[in-house]
Amino acid sequence: MNIEIPLYFDFSSTLCYVAHRVLQRLDPEIRDLGISFDWRPIDLVRITGWPRNFVVDKPRRKDILRIASDLGIAARMPARWIDSRAAHTIHLSLRGAVVEAAWRERVWSAIFEEGRLIDEPGEIERLSRDLRADIPSAPRRNDDAIDAMTREAHIAGATGVPTFMFGEWPVGGIQEDHTMLTLLQRFARKTERERDS
């Protein structure tokens, strides 16, 4: 059985990076359930109203890094909320292609492992070249497509990222491995039953 779960994310989000890593280590179990994720990039500041490039305050930063640490993920969290729209534009252009997952990996490792700020001049082009794949090196930013995806997420009930859509239910955040697998197993069984009936 193939079950696709929409997953709204923002490259700027440390919790999304943590989710990316947690889902990677759970990949064998998730595949066994027949589940895959449809990664949908959104511009989170359009939902939260945060100013672009805002500096993440200390308590919030501490909280997020604590959650990352609790889940066993080391992350170099940027001091400010970086503008991810150029990276999202490329992700959208790669939707469904084999290289889509490689692009997520490249962008996230650049930000949260190498400490690079992807909204600085030339960074996106350098990351595109790193992949040596058929990726436009400097595409025109597609704000309309990103806004449309962000609106879709907002209407679906997403208030933050990552948000997993379990059918009509938006489930936000990344949880411990066992909790994530329990949620996914329940959803898989429910979907299977609904398809059989």
Place this chain on the structure above:
Amino acid sequence: MRCVIHDLMIFDDEIHGLRNEKYRLEFYSRLIDFLDQHMKP
């Protein structure tokens, strides 16, 4: 429709997250309710 679980995990105050027992209990209680109400196999 509000996001189901997100708000319990982050941003309320400094002593939050998986290690905080109060929030941990609250989180799992809400998670069980969600599974019972909407994710019944």
